[in-house]
Amino acid sequence: MLILSLTYIKSTQEADVHMQPHLAWVKEGYDKGWFLASGRKIPRTGGVILAVGDRTAIEAFVAEDPFTIHGICTYEITEVALTTVVEGLEALKG
Structure with missing residues (x-):
């Protein structure tokens, strides 16, 4: 999972x-x-997105965000290897 x-x-x-x-x-x-x-x-100092998928593809997608293009925000991408989640959130484990 990526934060x-x-x-x-x-x-x-x-x-x-x-x-x-x-x-x-x-x-x-x-x-x-x-x-x-x-x-x-x-x-309200920004936002958070929880994502799954190929990091390289998501980093390229982040570069296409209008907020990135117009210099509105910076992104910090943190990769997390979740091992335990509550029932119903298994998709977070990627």
Whole structure:
């Protein structure tokens, strides 16, 4: 599993300008079967996406995020080898 942690480097107002294209990009990640969960950080300093799949392909996809293209955020990608999950979340084990 990959944890994609987005941290805003521009204002939330600038992020809001690019939010709809970013959300379309997120939807594409779900459509590809890569994204399992996503949401905003609290306080609103960025977001988190839980993903599965080939890291190289997902890193290339991250480069296509409108937030990346417009310099809205940085991404930290952490790979995790989950060994135990609750029933119903087995997909997180990748």
